[in-house]
Amino acid sequence: MRCEHLGLTNFRNYARLELDLPPGVTVLQGDNAQGKTNFLDAIHIVATTRSARSAPEREWINWLAFEDPLPYTRIVAKVRRAASVIQIEMTATLGENGNGITKRMKINGAPRRSVDVIGQVTVVLFSPLDIDLVAGSPSQRRRYLDIMNAQVDAKYLRSLQQYNRVLLQRNSLLRLVRDRQAKPDQLAYWDLQLADLGAYVVDRRRDAVEALNTLAQDIHPALTGRQEFLHVAYRPNFGGDTPEPLPSRADLPTRLLAAIQTARAREIAQGVSLVGPHRDDLQFTTDGIDTTVYGSRGQQRTAALALKLAEAQFIRERTGDSPILLLDDVMSELDSRRRRQLLSSIRPEQQVIFTATDLEDFDPSFLARATILRVKSGRIEKAH
Numbered sequence: 325m326r327c328e329h330l331g332l333t334n335f336r337n338y339a340r341l342e343l344d345l346p347p348g349v350t351v352l353q354g355d356n357a358q359g360k361t362n363f364l365d366a367i368h369i370v371a372t373t374r375s376a377r378s379a380p381e382r383e384w385i386n387w388l389a390f391e392d393p394l395p396y397t398r399i400v401a402k403v404r405r406a407a408s409v410i411q412i413e414m415t416a417t418l419g420e421n422g423n424g425i426t427k428r429m430k431i432n433g434a435p436r437r438s439v440d441v442i443g444q445v446t447v448v449l450f451s452p453l454d455i456d457l458v459a460g461s462p463s464q465r466r467r468y469l470d471i472m473n474a475q476v477d478a479k480y481l482r483s484l485q486q487y488n489r490v491l492l493q494r495n496s497l498l499r500l501v502r503d504r505q506a507k508p509d510q511l512a513y514w515d516l517q518l519a520d521l522g523a524y525v526v527d528r529r530r531d532a533v534e535a536l537n538t539l540a541q542d543i544h545p546a547l548t549g550r551q552e553f554l555h556v557a558y559r560p561n562f563g564g565d566t567p568e569p570l571p572s573r574a575d576l577p578t579r580l581l582a583a584i585q586t587a588r589a590r591e592i593a594q595g596v597s598l599v600g601p602h603r604d605d606l607q608f609t610t611d612g613i614d615t616t617v618y619g620s621r622g623q624q625r626t627a628a629l630a631l632k633l634a635e636a637q638f639i640r641e642r643t644g645d646s647p648i649l650l651l652d653d654v655m656s657e658l659d660s661r662r663r664r665q666l667l668s669s670i671r672p673e674q675q676v677i678f679t680a681t682d683l684e685d686f687d688p689s690f691l692a693r694a695t696i697l698r699v700k701s702g703r704i705e706k707a708h
């Protein structure tokens with residue numbers, strides 16, 4: 325699929341932007357702090373309803389618009405997909421107390437819930453921050469798994485949201501039981517809910533990670549020149565200290581329920597749910613060594629990039645349409661072999677938007693086939 329047009333109003337340092345985007349490869353070039361990352365983030369937000377940055381959402385709104393009586397930002401994207409053209413619109417308005425924002429989404433002009441928007445347009449973003457996928461905390465890896473799975477499976481997102489609600493309820497009940505204000509047998513209902521919803525999340529995550537691992541087996545050696553072997557494994561949490569083989573899909577709910585019940589006394593003592601996908605992790609090993617713990621920065625970055633490129637293929641296989649690939653500042657981080665390999669891995673029908681401060685990081689023959697845009701203080705122009 326490809327984004328044909330992007331419209332921004334009061335989005336970060338873009339007061340107003342209406343931009344047609346070409347098919348194939350685009351390179352958005354600009355000095356530091358001109359709006360390269362913001363531009364990619366706008367596409368990420370309209371596709372996933374979330375920013376790839378952890379900053380508060382109120383910062384999406386242009387500072388100058390805070391003078392307005394009703395500060396808001398709007399992102400509109402027109403996207404050509406395999407079978408149809410879709411227009412997605414997100415308007416975020418500053419909350420009355422000046423803190424949070426209210427997001428409203430529309431598809432082809434009709435209001436829609438976020439859950440109905442996610443997956444309509446698929447994106448894969450790779451930025452320098454993604455080294456945290458490998459080097460960072462398990463919660464970052466779970467978030468990654470969730471955004472990816474939500475893009476290819478609407479039921480995943482619904483199950484996850486229900487799971488998180490059940491988890492909150494169950495945790496408060498566990499605290500009541502601990503404080504002897506509720507009876508332990510009240511937990512039975514929540515245990516079942518947690519196991520059923522959790523089993524679906526675990527099953528989809530397992531499936532995705534197995535597919536990503538297989539795809540990364542081809543991509544990673546190409547990036548590194550066959551010097552290293554990357555393995556990505558799903559580490560679900562069934563309460564034990566050592567990873568066990570996962571049961572079949574049919575057995576997952578009962579196994580998860582059994583694990584939850586085994587942990588009962590510890591859970592009551594701590595007043596918190598200890599077993600389930602909210603404690604899952606991903607494990608990366610490079611040549612058999614844990615990349616998260618022992619990997620060099622370069623190894624961690626390459627593992628994260630291989631995973632993202634695998635994700636793009638995974639989404640294409642699952643949905644039948646290539647996601648929009650957003651590569652933020654990636655060239656400056658790679659050595660020349662990895663750059664070449666990355667550029668040669670791009671499929672001709674795929675829309676890819678690179679950002680760069682320096683065009684010299686690209687091969688001239690590659691640039692000759694790309695559209696080059698220049699960004700300066702939130703304005704974008706086609707380079708000549």
Ligand SMILES: Nc1ncnc2c1ncn2[C@@H]1O[C@H](COP(=O)(O)OP(=O)(O)OP(=O)(O)O)[C@@H](O)[C@H]1O
Pocket residue numbers: 335336337338354355356357358359360361362363383384385386387388653681
């Ligand atoms: N809400 C906002 N209103 C106005 N400007 C903002 C807002 N949020 C961020 N900015 C500004 O947007 C500018 C561009 O940020 P962005 O991260 O897109 O730069 P960049 O081109 O990716 O730079 P770099 O090369 O350093 O990564 C920054 O100077 C930042 O201060």
Ligand SMILES: [Mg+2]
Pocket residue numbers: 360361362652653
């Ligand atoms: Mg940037």
